[in-house]
Amino acid sequence: DSGVTQTPKHLITATGQRVTLRCSPRSGDLSVYWYQQSLDQGLQFLIQYYNGEERAKGNILERFSAQQFPDLHSELNLSSLELGDSALYFCASTRGSPNSPLHFGNGTRLTVT
Amino acid sequence: AQSVTQPDIHITVSEGASLELRCNYSYGATPYLFWYVQSPGQGLQLLLKYFSGDTLVQGIKGFEAEFKRSQSSFNLRKPSVHWSDAAEYFCAVGGTGGGNKLTFGTGTQLKVEL
Numbered sequence: 001d002s003g004v005t006q007t008p009k010h011l012i013t014a015t016g017q018r019v020t021l022r023c024s025p026r027s028g029d030l031s032v033y034w035y036q037q038s039l040d041q042g043l044q045f046l047i048q049y050y051n052g053e054e055r056a057k058g059n060i061l062e063r064f065s066a067q068q069f070p071d072l073h074s075e076l077n078l079s080s081l082e083l084g085d086s087a088l089y090f091c092a093s094t095r096g097s098p099n100s101p102l103h104f105g106n107g108t109r110l111t112v113t
Numbered sequence: 114a115q116s117v118t119q120p121d122i123h124i125t126v127s128e129g130a131s132l133e134l135r136c137n138y139s140y141g142a143t144p145y146l147f148w149y150v151q152s153p154g155q156g157l158q159l160l161l162k163y164f165s166g167d168t169l170v171q172g173i174k175g176f177e178a179e180f181k182r183s184q185s186s187f188n189l190r191k192p193s194v195h196w197s198d199a200a201e202y203f204c205a206v207g208g209t210g211g212g213n214k215l216t217f218g219t220g221t222q223l224k225v226e227l
Contacts, residue, residue: 042220043217
């Protein structure tokens with residue numbers, strides 16, 4: 001158990017809808033990362049937050065947004081969903097120092113129908 | 114830009130045989146290198162990491178990896194594979210230039226024959 005909690009585990013929704021994925025980092029971790037894993041794109045970095053502030057952005061679509069709250073949990077919001085957004089979405093957390101490894105949650109599997 | 118290449122998409126080995134999974138990286142500064150393992154339906158679990166110092170690093174579950182700067186490689190090895198090692202393995206690179214943002218390879222799916 002990595003200590004990173006992601007909810008829900010599975011999400012099935014229709015095209016055009018909006019969903020929110022939630023992540024609770026390990027106790028004491030200040031930094032949260034979101035990754036998308038799909039068969040064709042592999043593991044893609046989406047966005048990073050550190051202590052409530054956006055720190056780095058990767059291949060995140062404009063339809064997607066995220067935030068980190070004062071209690072350090074994070075939410076990833078996906079809107080105007082398309083079939084191609086179906087993927088496994090991982091959250092990871094670290095203490096925040098450059099050599100801290102990422103600790104991953106078990107992911108949320110999103111299926112867009 | 115940082116990148117990772119895992120040239121083997123699938124590898125099949127017999128239980129008890131040795132294993133080497135290849136990883137080549139591209140990074141403009143001092144790299145931090147990681148190997149993660151993902152079992153079906155699970156998140157990624159850290160096997161080992163290299164930051165500096167001894168180029169041969171030991172990890173969990175009997176895995177080790179060797180950093181070779183001249184070859185830009187960080188290959189993962191295990192002397193004797195167990196059936197429970199069947200999973201997908203990801204190599205990743207990060208570093209001070211990119212903070213903790215890790216760039217992952219496309220993964221190598223390991224199948225273990227009994």
